Amino acid sequence: MSATVPVRSKSVALLGIGKTFGTVRVLRDLSLEVHPGEFLVLLGESGCGKTTALRIIAGLEAASEGRVQIGGEDVTERLPKDRDVAMVFQSYALYPHKTVAQNIAYPLTIRRMAHAAIDAQVKEVAQSVQLAHLLDRYPRQLSGGQRQRVALARAIVRRPSVFLMDEPLSNLDAKLRGHMRAELKHMQYELGITTIYVTHDQIEAMTLAHRVALMDKGVLQQLAPPAHIYSDPANLFVAGFIGSPPMNFLRGRLADGIFQAPGVRVTTSRSLDGAEVILGVRPEDCTLADPSRAQLQGRIYSIELIGDHTLVTLKAGEQEVVVKAPNIFSGEMGGSIGLCVNPERVYLFRAQSGERIRG
C-alpha cells in the first residue's frame, strides 16, 4: 500500500436517478458527480434514500429512472461484477465458512488469478490492515473490529476503481469507531480511490468527507465540503441537521431589517418586510450578556455542564434557545438573562418553505 500503486480511480456520476418501490418514492431526481479520488459522504437519516442510492451505484438495485456513469461510461445496465466497484456492507457480510485469508482472496479467486499472486496480495493487504496473524481464523472467531477490517481488506485487495461503503462503522463501539474512522481516512488518502460512504452520523460525515451530500426524503439537499455545509447551509433542513447541539430556530417577523419575536430583537442586513421567517443561530455563536444590553431577553431554563463548556437553555417567550457558555458559567436556574448573537453568523429562512434568505 504505497503511493507507487498506480491510481486508476474513476469518477462516478448519477444523472437524474429516481427509484420507487411499489408506490413509495425513495429517490427523486438525484444528480451528483463524484470526482476521481474524492471521498464523498452520503449523509441523512434512515429512510432518506442514501443506501438505495449506493445500491444503485453498486448495481444491486436497478434505478427506476436516470443513468449511472462510472469513469464516464454508462453502467446503468451492467451487472455489479462488471462495474469494478467494491463494497463494504454495514453487516460486513463475511463468508462464515471461509477463513480470513479465503474471505480476502475471494474476489481474486473468482477472477481465476494464479495462486502465488493471490497469496502475495492477500498477505500484503492483510499486513496493511493488521490482520496478518489472523489469516487462518474463521469470522466467528474474530471481534467486531477485526471482522470490520476483513471486510475492508476484501474490498481493497481487488484495487477497484470505486469503493462503496454502507455505514461500515456503525456496528462498532464508540471508541473503536473513532479509531477506525481515522484509519479509514488515512487509507483512502493513501490509496486515492474514489469512495462513496453512506452514514447517518454527522461526525463521520464531517471528519471523513471531501464533500458531503446531505439527503432528506429522497432528495439531495446540499452537496458541499464539510466546512461549507456547516457555515453556509442551503436550507432549514441542512442547518438543523448539521451541528451538535443543533442550531437554534426562532420564529418571528422581519420588519425594516429587524427580526422580531416576543423578547427578541435582532438587527439583520436583510430587508424582507413583514415576512414570516425563522432565524437560526448556532449555540456556539451566541454569548450570554446582561439583559439590558442584549438582543434577546429570557429566563434560564436549564444548565448542563458538559466538561469543557456548559450548555445553557434560555426561554424567551415560548421559544427555547441553547447557548454554549464557558464551563465556569455562574448563572442560576430561573434567573433572568440576556443573549447577544453575532449578526454575521445569523441565518434567515422562509418559514413556509424552509428556503434560505440570503442578504
Added chain:
Amino acid sequence: MKRIPALFVPRRLNELAYGVKLVVYALLLLWTAIVLFPLYWLVITSFKLPIDVADGPNYLPFVDFTPSLHAWKYIFFDLGRDTLRPYVNSVVVSSVATVVAVLIGSMAAYGLARIEYRPSVGAVAMFVISTAAAASLMFWGGANWLLAIASGAAVFFILLRVLAKRFRRRLGNDDILFWVISQRILPPVVTAIPIYLMFKQLGLLDTRTALVITYATVNLPIVVWLMFDFFSAVPSELEESAQIDGASRFGIFFDIALPLVKPGLVATSLLVLILCWNEYLLALFLSTAEAQTMPLLVAAQNATRGPQWWYMSVLIVIMICPVIVLTVTLQRFITKGLLVGAIKG
C-alpha cells in the same frame, strides 16, 4: 438477521430437585423402553425357530427359548443372490434418487428464495390448454408424439404472443411454492396406476431407472419445501457481496449458498433417502423381479404358509442397519450456528 426465539429455556437436569429428577429419569426410561422394544423384539425373533414364535410370547433368549441361526442361514445362503439383488437395488435406487432430487430440488428452492418470478395467470393457463391439446391429439387423433408436442408448443407460443398480455393477474413465488408442494396432495395410490402406465409405454417397467425417476420426482416437492426455508435464512447481503466480488449466479449458489445450508442439505438428504429406502407401494407397481427392492422382499415373506416372521425379521434387521449407521455418521453435520460470524459484530 432474524433471530429465532427459543421455544423454552433449556435447564440442566442436575439443577432440578432430587424428586423431580427421579420422575424425569423414570419417564425417560419408560419412553426409551417403548421405543427400543420393537427393535429388541425384531432382533430376538430373527433368532427364533418357528415353533418359538408360534408358542406364544417368548421374551428372553437362552431362558424362554434357544436361539437358532436357521433364519439367517436361509436368507444369506439358501436365498443368497435373491437377497443380494434387492439389497443392491435398494442401495442404488435410493442413493441415486436422493442425489438427483436434492440437487434439482435445491436449485429450484434457491431460485424461489432469491429470484422473484411473476408468471402471468394467462401464460400458465395457455400452457395447460396447449398441453391438453397436444395430449388429446396424441390419444384421439392418433398423431405421432413428436408431432403432437411440436404442435402443442406452437399453439402455446401463438396463444402466449396473442393473448397473454390481456391477463393482468400474476402469480408470485408463494404460488409456485404452493404448487410444488401440492404435488403431494394426491395419495400415492391414486398416482400409482398412471405412473405404471407411463413406464409401460416407455418400456421401462422393472428397471432401476423407472424407480429412480419416480422416487426423485415424488420427493422433489419435499426437498424444495425444506430447502426453501434454509436458503431463505442465508442473509442476502452475503450473496450481494459475492455478486460485487465478481461471482456468477452459479458461483454464488455453489460457493456461498450451498456450503451455508449444509446442515439443512444433510438433513433433507437423510429424510429423502429414508423415504426412498422404505418406499413400498410404487416399487410394487414398477418392479417385478429384476428391480425388486428390499421392502418388497420383506413383504414377500408373507407367503402362502402365513407370515414367516423369522425370515422377515432377519431381512428387516439387515435393512435398518445402514440407515442407523448413516444417521449416526451424518448427525454431526446437522449442527446449528454455521452462520455465526457472517453478519454483525
